[in-house]
């Protein structure tokens with residue numbers, strides 16, 4: 001029997017580097033996860049490499065961890081990148097259909113998406129993804145997939161995600177030096193959405209809010225496609241820093257007490273409750289108020305959700321997403337975050353546990369694995385084969401079938 005191809009993903013976050021290895025989905029099955037690796041993300045800060053040696057070492061140890069569990073070597077990965085350098089905007093492309101019969105073919109989709117990319121980008125920015133939102137043929141708008149239709153003018157409305165070229169190149173370099181090739185680069189927030197959203201939620205209108213370390217990413221979907229993406233530069237790290245400053249502890253101790261006793265619900269904590277820092281640290285010897293810490297956490301999470309609300313207001317979806325908000329990232333595990341998000345955003349809120357896979361489930365049944373699993377699901381559409389495109393440099397003549405799958409997977 002032919003060996004089932006392996007797919008691997010690498011989610012380079014600001015606090016953790018996560019690797020997942022799976023056997024590709026065969027026919028209607030889902031990918032089967034056979035290995036998971038995690039390592040502290042040293043040498044990285046807010047999505048940028050700040051120390052090449054340390055970053056390579058962290059990537060290697062995450063990969064090795066997963067290889068050990070899978071019992072298989074990893075040669076190539078789908079890479080998830082994040083960071084405040086990632087930006088997005090909407091763009092339009094228009095082309096004429098001039099071949100015989102005026103029937104739109106897949107090559108026209110490539111051409112129109114290329115036309116949408118013809119925007120003046122600063123030299124130091126690279127297009128990471130171009131996502132078709134909707135097509136128009138002549139004056140008929142709102143078309144999901146125009147191949148096979150007749151027309152003389154094809155238009156696309158696309159969402160373009162870019163990254164800072166040197167930042168992306170530095171990460172690529174570190175990954176290569178850690179000994180693996182890159183199948184494709186996908187913004188982490190889009191990958192996370194892949195793992196936690198159903199088709200129906202994407203159709204109705206939903207946002208995925210990933211509360212990571214260096215920041216919080218927001219991806220909004222409606223009518224089956226991406227409506228908006230944004231990065232808010234406030235995440236779990238800001239919460240920890242606030243605790244360290246507010247309670248005069250070291251950053252390490254602040255992080256430990258946040259994870260152990262943190263919550264967004266000060267009303268549930270008595271004024272008298274205290275935390276003895278000496279149980280967490282040899283240098284912090286004070287006793288601090290638990291209530292005060294929880295108030296600090298609540299204030300920062302409130303700020304995060306207020307900034308998410310402002311992001312939704314920019315696209316007129318403040319309080320207007322029928323399928324609500326799905327929280328991912330390890331920051332989503334803060335007790336009381338759901339309640340605070342519900343009150344602030346005035347929307348239904350859920351924690352996004354990754355779905356649509358089999359295999360080693362206990363370790364990854366966690367919102368912080370949404371990006372790594374989403375990358376596997378993204379990759380499994382191509383059965384683990386290496387294409388290295390994202391419409392940014394697609395050669396359609398070589399990849400007609402794959403592109404069709406790709407466009408169709410983004411549109412209902």
Ligand SMILES: Nc1ncnc2c1ncn2[C@@H]1O[C@H](COP(=O)(O)OP(=O)(O)OP(=O)(O)O)[C@@H](O)[C@H]1O
Pocket residue numbers: 012013014015016017041047082083188211212213214215216235236237240255258259262328329330331332333334335368
């Ligand atoms: N159980 C928990 N409760 C609350 N916060 C947590 C918990 N575990 C981790 N965190 C916080 O979550 C943040 C890390 O989240 P995550 O691991 O999703 O980030 P990352 O993917 O490494 O970074 P990023 O996505 O920003 O690049 C840290 O600030 C950490 O303090």
Ligand SMILES: [Mg+2]
Pocket residue numbers: 013014082188210212213329371
């Ligand atoms: Mg992350």
